[in-house]
Amino acid sequence: xxxxxxxxxxxxxxxxxxxxxxxxxxxxxxxxxxxxxxxxxxxxxxxxxxxxxxxxxxxxxxxxxxxxxxxxxxxxxxxxxxxxxxxxxxxxxxxxxxxxxxxxxxxxxxxxxxxxxxxxxxxxxxxxxxxxxxxxxxxxxxxxxxxxxxxxxxxxxxxxxxxxxxxxxxxxxxxxxxxxxxxxxxxxxxxxxxxxxxxxxxxxxxxxxxxxxxxxxxxxxxxxxxxxxxxxxxxxxxxxxxxxxxxxxxxxx
Numbered sequence: 001x002x003x004x005x006x007x008x009x010x011x012x013x014x015x016x017x018x019x020x021x022x023x024x025x026x027x028x029x030x031x032x033x034x035x036x037x038x039x040x041x042x043x044x045x046x047x048x049x050x051x052x053x054x055x056x057x058x059x060x061x062x063x064x065x066x067x068x069x070x071x072x073x074x075x076x077x078x079x080x081x082x083x084x085x086x087x088x089x090x091x092x093x094x095x096x097x098x099x100x101x102x103x104x105x106x107x108x109x110x111x112x113x114x115x116x117x118x119x120x121x122x123x124x125x126x127x128x129x130x131x132x133x134x135x136x137x138x139x140x141x142x143x144x145x146x147x148x149x150x151x152x153x154x155x156x157x158x159x160x161x162x163x164x165x166x167x168x169x170x171x172x173x174x175x176x177x178x179x180x181x182x183x184x185x186x187x188x189x190x191x192x193x194x195x196x197x198x199x200x201x202x203x204x205x206x207x208x209x210x211x212x213x214x215x216x217x218x219x220x221x222x223x224x225x226x227x228x229x230x231x232x233x234x235x236x237x238x239x240x241x242x243x244x245x246x247x248x249x250x251x252x253x
Contacts (some may be wrong), residue, residue, distance in 0.1 A: 011186045019057045019222045024210045025050055026067045026081035028139075029167050031187045036067075042066055045249045046085050052241050053232060060224055069139025073098060073231045082222035083229070086214045091219060092140045092149060101226040103216035106233045109251065110212050111142070112188060113205035114173055117181050118159075126180065126205045129158065135181035138162040142182055143210035154209045157252065167191065174201060191251050 027034040027046045027087055037043040038204045042064060049063045065081040073096055075081060086107070087093070093100050094134070129144060136154070141147040152161035161178055163169055169181040170191060185208075192199045218226050237243050246252040 003104065013164070020057075023060045023062050023083055023224050024065045024081040025062050026065050026072055026074055026084040028066070028068050029165055030069075031184070032190060032251075045245060045251075046060075047187065048245055048248070051143070052236065052245060055230065056241065058112040059167065068095050068139070076100075076217075076219065079214040079219065079221075084217050085226065086212075087217045088213060089199055090147060090214060091179055099220040100216045100218050101206060103218065103226055103229045103233065105213040106237070107214040107246065107251070109214065110185050110208040111182050111210050112185050112208060113180050114170065114183055114188070115203045116173055116176060116184060117201055117203040118171055121203055123206055125203065126190055126207065130226065132179035133180035134158045135169050136162055137165060137169060143208075146184075170202075174198065186251050193250070206232070 025046070027042070029035060029046075031044065033044050033046045036041060037045040047064055050064055053062045055062070062083075065075075067075045067081065072084065073092060075083065077098060089100060089102050115121070115125055134144075134154075136142055138151065139149060141149045142154075145154055145160070148154065148157075151160075151162055156164065161172065163172060166183045166187040169183050170176040170188070175179045188204070192202075216226075216229050218224065218229055233242070241250060
């Protein structure tokens, strides 16, 4: 009788029967890792990774929790989520002295500069940002700016215009509303595959603003420890799961 009541309760609150310890995973709009699909629902590589983790094992049930670039630190501190993927401790976590454990690197990547392609303009255009209007995304950290994310500081020092996503950054350059934008290489590849005509209109830098060393950041009081996260990611790397995910999003050939 008690077992039957527990089963009914689990179904009512949306937890599958036999589900493991729930691990809440934060994520914010950061294509291709988290983005909104045509139905207005969260989608992207982070959501696919969560689904793959749930298929891979049954000790934990990973659930996505939306946050924002600026709100993620407070939400983490308030335990609205305990894990966030595709992050770096250098993106504001260390300076805030949050109780974070850091997984091994499980994916690399980076951010490139783009500008309008014009006659006589070459790679030297990206060697000096003085007097140029920069374009970036609100809440993000950029190497050329010393990883400062404060909007007022970025505006004052770099004439930086902040938009909501990589697509808007690219459109700002194409519409000549900024001089140089910083975009993720993974998103840029996908954008140019979908809109090949834009490739002729853009000059893409050969050097990176920053190189990503993507990790999982885990709350030190989480039921899932960093050693277990490393074990799961390593196993999924060895069996080809991660490679298939990266290829699906154009991050690997």
